Amino acid sequence: MKVIYVNANSLQDIKQSCPDVAMALGYFDGVHLGHQKVIQAAKEKAQAHNLSLAVLSFFPHPKSVLVPGSEVSYLEPLEQKAEKLEKLGVDIFYIVEFTKELAKVEANEFLDDYIIGLNAKEIICGFDYTYGSKASGTVRTLAVYAATQRVGLTVVEELQWNNQKISSTLIRKHLTERKLNELPNILGGFYKTKYCQRNGLLPNYSLPNVGSYRVLIEDQHSIIECVATVKCKKHIQIHHELSTLSNLLTIQWVDQFETVSN
Numbered sequence: 001m002k003v004i005y006v007n008a009n010s011l012q013d014i015k016q017s018c019p020d021v022a023m024a025l026g027y028f029d030g031v032h033l034g035h036q037k038v039i040q041a042a043k044e045k046a047q048a049h050n051l052s053l054a055v056l057s058f059f060p061h062p063k064s065v066l067v068p069g070s071e072v073s074y075l076e077p078l079e080q081k082a083e084k085l086e087k088l089g090v091d092i093f094y095i096v097e098f099t100k101e102l103a104k105v106e107a108n109e110f111l112d113d114y115i116i117g118l119n120a121k122e123i124i125c126g127f128d129y130t131y132g133s134k135a136s137g138t139v140r141t142l143a144v145y146a147a148t149q150r151v152g153l154t155v156v157e158e159l160q161w162n163n164q165k166i167s168s169t170l171i172r173k174h175l176t177e178r179k180l181n182e183l184p185n186i187l188g189g190f191y192k193t194k195y196c197q198r199n200g201l202l203p204n205y206s207l208p209n210v211g212s213y214r215v216l217i218e219d220q221h222s223i224i225e226c227v228a229t230v231k232c233k234k235h236i237q238i239h240h241e242l243s244t245l246s247n248l249l250t251i252q253w254v255d256q257f258e259t260v261s262n
Contacts, residue, residue, distance in 0.1 A: 201235070
C-alpha cells in the first residue's frame with residue numbers, strides 16, 4: 001500500500017501520476033466496523049470497475065486546527081491506521097494535511113481538487129459524511145456533484161450495535177466508562193495501544209479511564225496475560241515482571257479488572 005501525503009503545495013504534482021480509483025472518504029479514527037463497512041463497499045466497487053482502492057483522510061484532526069489549544073483524543077496514530085487499511089486491501093492511503101486554509105475551501109472546490117483531481121471514478125462514504133467550508137457539503141450535495149461529473153456514488157448506511165451508531169465517539173465513551181469488553185463489537189477486536197516503559201503512552205493513543213484492567217501484552221512471539229493499572233492519561237502500571245518485557249509494548253485492553261473481596 002502506498003501512503004501519500006497531500007497538501008496544497010504537492011497536490012498538482014500528485015495529480016500527474018495518480019491512478020483511477022474507487023475512493024473511500026472519511027476520517028477513519030480507529031478503523032471500526034462502521035469504517036470497515038465503507039471500505040468493503042469501496043473494495044467491491046474497485047473490483048467491479050477494475051480500479052485501485054484508495055482511502056482519503058485528513059491529519060491533523062480539524063478540531064486541533066480550528067480550535068487552537070484544544071485536546072484531541074485520537075484512538076490511534078496514522079501508522080496504526082495505515083496498517084489496518086493495508087490489511088483491508090487498500091492500495092493507496094491519501095492523507096490530506098488539514099490547515100486553516102483548507103478549512104476555507106468551498107465544498108465543490110474541495111471535490112474538484114481532492115476527489116476528482118485524484119481520479120476518483122467511484123466515491124464511497126458514510127451517510128453522515130461532510131466536507132468543504134463549515135461542513136457545507138453533505139451526501140445530498142455530493143450526489144448532485146457526482147451526477148454532474150458522471151462518477152459513481154455509494155452512500156453506506158449507518159451501522160449500529162446495541163441500538164447505537166458505531167462511531168469513534170462511541171469507542172471513546174466506552175474507554176471513559178471502562179466498558180472494554182464491549183469494544184470488540186464495535187472495533188472488530190480489542191482496543192490496542194503502544195506503550196513505552198520509559199516514556200509512557202505513545203502519541204495519538206487514548207488510554208481507558210483510571211482503573212485496573214485485564215490486558216494482553218504482545219511480546220515478540222507470545223501473548224502475556226496480566227493486569228495493568230491506568231494511573232493517568234499517559235502512564236500505567238503493569239503488574240508483571242517488567243525486566244522480562246520489551247521496552248516498547250503493544251497492549252490489548254480486554255476488560256475491567258474487578259477485585260473480589262473475601
